[in-house]
Amino acid sequence: MLARSHQVLGFTCGMLAVPLCQSFNIVPAHFFSSIIFMGTVLIGSLFPDIDSPTTKLGRKFWLLAIMLFAAIITIATEFPKLWDIIDEHVSGIGSMLLPMLLVFLGHRKFTHSLPFLGLLVIYGSILHTVYSIPMFYLVGFLIGNVAHFLGDFPTTKGIPLLYPFSKKYFRAPLVFDVGSPIEHIITLLLVGFNIVYISLYII
Numbered sequence: 001m002l003a004r005s006h007q008v009l010g011f012t013c014g015m016l017a018v019p020l021c022q023s024f025n026i027v028p029a030h031f032f033s034s035i036i037f038m039g040t041v042l043i044g045s046l047f048p049d050i051d052s053p054t055t056k057l058g059r060k061f062w063l064l065a066i067m068l069f070a071a072i073i074t075i076a077t078e079f080p081k082l083w084d085i086i087d088e089h090v091s092g093i094g095s096m097l098l099p100m101l102l103v104f105l106g107h108r109k110f111t112h113s114l115p116f117l118g119l120l121v122i123y124g125s126i127l128h129t130v131y132s133i134p135m136f137y138l139v140g141f142l143i144g145n146v147a148h149f150l151g152d153f154p155t156t157k158g159i160p161l162l163y164p165f166s167k168k169y170f171r172a173p174l175v176f177d178v179g180s181p182i183e184h185i186i187t188l189l190l191v192g193f194n195i196v197y198i199s200l201y202i203i
């Protein structure tokens with residue numbers, strides 16, 4: 001799927017997950033928490049495709065990463081007082097971003113597999129314990145990643161669900177080509193569904 005379609009599908013999955021997660025007390029019942037949760041779902045819904053630095057998304061990601069790194073170095077060297085305040089948060093977020101090194105493993109490979117999801121769960125649990133990062137950030141991020149898989153599963157290429165144990169690509173019985181008119185129709189239908197759902201249950 002294209003990045004835009006992944007975001008729309010991620011939005012749908014996150015929106016449907018909010019009431020479920022609230023009923024299990026995973027997401028606090030505050031409007032602000034739901035917004036942060038949706039943000040983490042949307043980031044997660046694009047995350048598996050950062051393994052392709054040649055795509056529009058991959059390029060944007062790397063540009064942003066370099067700018068952030070430059071900003072951190074500037075603050076650490078020029079504004080020590082500010083650095084004291086944000087030091088701990090930067091270390092926490094920096095650790096969260098470490099799995100992005102997986103980008104060197106080739107497009108639609110490891111970041112589109114179940115072992116990758118398993119690693120995210122383990123890594124997320126460690127971050128939750130060490131840096132006290134709220135659990136719902138991690139749950140939202142995971143839901144976003146699963147939504148991404150759901151978007152790539154019914155495409156012609158499919159996804160290597162068992163990579164690196166098997167190089168077989170799995171796909172749905174009915175598939176569409178990435179960027180094809182069918183994908184655009186599906187995305188439009190999802191947008192329509194999101195609007196109806198929000199107007200019926202949220203506003």
Ligand SMILES: [Zn+2]
Pocket residue numbers: 001048049108112148152
């Ligand atoms: Zn993908």
